Amino acid sequence: MKKSLWLICLTLFIVIAGCSGKTEEPTKTAEQSGEAAQQQEAPKELTKVKVVLDWTPNTNHTGLYVARDKGFFKEQGLDVEIVQPGEGGADMMVAAGNAEFGVSYQENITLGRTHNVPIVSLAAIIQHNTSGFASPVDKNIKSPKDFEGKTYGGWGSPNEEAMLQSLMETEKADVKKVNNVSIGSADYFTATKSNIDFAWIYYAWTGVEAELRKEPMNMIYLKDYSSKLDYYTPVLATSEKMIAEKPDLVRAFVKGAAEGYEFAIQKPDEAADILIKAEPDLNADLVKASQKWLSPRYQDDAAAWGVQKRDVWVNYADWMTEHKLLTGTFDPDKAFTNDFLPKQ
Structure with a gap:
């Protein structure tokens, strides 16, 4: 911001000085004009955010790598770092504010919500349980x-x-x-x-x-x-605090991620190459074959990638309660949201 302000002031100073002088300003060459235009259009500073994976990199995460390396996050004004989870796992890192976003599971969030873990699902990475x-x-x-x-x-x-x-x-x-x-x-x-x-x-x-x-x-x-048992696994998640305090950032992240997964749906082979290049220790043949199998299942029969249904959250919570795996009160409307998905 300071650099941009300084460039604007400098430009105004040059214009004012030129108008008040008695001699005409020398004609600028095309090259000089181009350089001046570049100086006036200072690059927009990107917002740094971190997304933590649930496990080691695999094709569940391809859309995130595509969004980062194809510039979809950058187009949303974000500089996204993809990291692997620490000992506390992705959910705890997100809930504690050590990462803005994470890859989680419906089962984790359902259980966590009944223990006051303030984490919210933003999008279903895969539409049906595989x-x-x-x-x-x-x-x-x-x-x-x-x-x-x-x-x-x-x-x-x-x-x-x-x-x-x-x-x-x-x-x-x-x-x-x-x-x-x-x-x-x-x-x-x-x-x-x-x-x-x-x-x-x-x-x-x-x-x-x-x-x-x-x-x-x-x-x-x-x-x-x-x-x-046809629940969402995995999902993209964030904290209640992020949603309350930085909704525009959340929306930007989800839009970039959605573009990444839509790219992987349409171009599985190219998307696999992006993941392989980013994580060269992965078995390239496995990534290629896995991506081919998984890409049509990201969206599957949903109206758009990432959409979540309330019934799916209610049904799985009911199942957990029936099997004495869930205690306390579970509110599905606080566990997930479709509000940040791109409008269709």
């Missing part, structure tokens, strides 16, 4: 009933057993007949080659990787057995 229980085909697990007598490898969260129970109840199977163990930091491929029969995965990454490895799997999607 997660489920996967197993190598030789385990012969083709439906939830086949979980009986098998070993599930998870992380020991109450949500996991509740989801197993929900799916198994649809086929009158008994969740108590599942051997539920923790796999710690082991991935699906490592775990299922040892003592694990099936695990919870997101198909867009692990499932596609299995295809590339030529290790066929059976996939049981959560949403196919319960509409209440």
